[in-house]
Amino acid sequence: MQLEKKRLLIKDVxxxxxxxxxxxxxxxxxxxxxxxxxxxxxxxxxxELHYLENQGAAFGMLQNQKIFxxxxxxxxxxxIVYVLYKIPYSKRYTMLHVLLTLIAAGAIGNMIDRxxxxxxxxxxxxxxxxxxxxxxxxxxxxxxxxxxxxxILFHYKEEDFYxxxxxANKIREAK
Numbered sequence: 001m002q003l004e005k006k007r008l009l010i011k012d013v014x015x016x017x018x019x020x021x022x023x024x025x026x027x028x029x030x031x032x033x034x035x036x037x038x039x040x041x042x043x044x045x046x047x048e049l050h051y052l053e054n055q056g057a058a059f060g061m062l063q064n065q066k067i068f069x070x071x072x073x074x075x076x077x078x079x080i081v082y083v084l085y086k087i088p089y090s091k092r093y094t095m096l097h098v099l100l101t102l103i104a105a106g107a108i109g110n111m112i113d114r115x116x117x118x119x120x121x122x123x124x125x126x127x128x129x130x131x132x133x134x135x136x137x138x139x140x141x142x143x144x145x146x147x148x149x150x151x152i153l154f155h156y157k158e159e160d161f162y163x164x165x166x167x168a169n170k171i172r173e174a175k
Contacts, residue, residue, distance in 0.1 A: 005089040012084060012101050019105035023136040024112065030123035030135075045127055052133045053119040073111045080104045086163045095151055102144035109137030 034040065034051035041048050080100045087093045113120040122133040 002089055008089060008097065009084065012097055015098075015101050016105050016108070019102065019140060020109055020112075023105065023109035023140070026136045027109075027113065027121040027123070030121055034123055039125070048125045048127055049123050050125045050133050052122040053117075054122045054133070055119045069114055070111060073107045076107055077104055080107075083164065088163055092160070095155070096148075099144045099148045099151070102140045103148070106137040106140030106144070109140070110135075 030049065030051055034049055037051065039048045039050045080103060084097065084100055087096060110120045120135065120137075122135045122138070124135060124139075125131070125133045
């Protein structure tokens with residue numbers, strides 16, 4: 001593996017750790033300051049901080065399915081590690097590195113909660129649209145996944161993903 005690619009993967013790991021720390025610190029602070037307390041109003045009628053122990057997925061779906069969530073998150077993480085390892089060293093793929101790192105950080109952040117305490121700590125609530133309470137890891141996953149779909153549809157071309165092919169012939173044809 002070339003030195004530049006190794007450095008890029010190290011930067012991915014450092015970013016992942018920093019994002020995880022931010023997620024876990026915000027969850028810790030929400031437990032410390034919000035658990036068994038009234039909501040904290042940040043912007044009246046718009047944004048509040050509420051403490052919630054979520055045993056489900058988005059919008060509270062699939063309650064008490066810890067093993068299912070851990071398996072799905074592990075599969076997603078394995079796929080992300082594989083793709084990050086296979087991506088050629090090129091500035092063209094910088095956005096892909098960033099987005100996959102964000103998704104991995106969100107998946108790991110929520111998986112840490114599920115493994116440690118059987119629930120995910122949520123605390124951000126948009127009152128104005130009555131959106132379900134969420135956390136920083138959820139922001140990583142939802143924003144990065146949305147942007148990933150957009151960049152795959154409008155920025156990258158099919159041949160930009162030749163590196164994911166298992167067929168040596170397809171790889172040669174793409175080059």
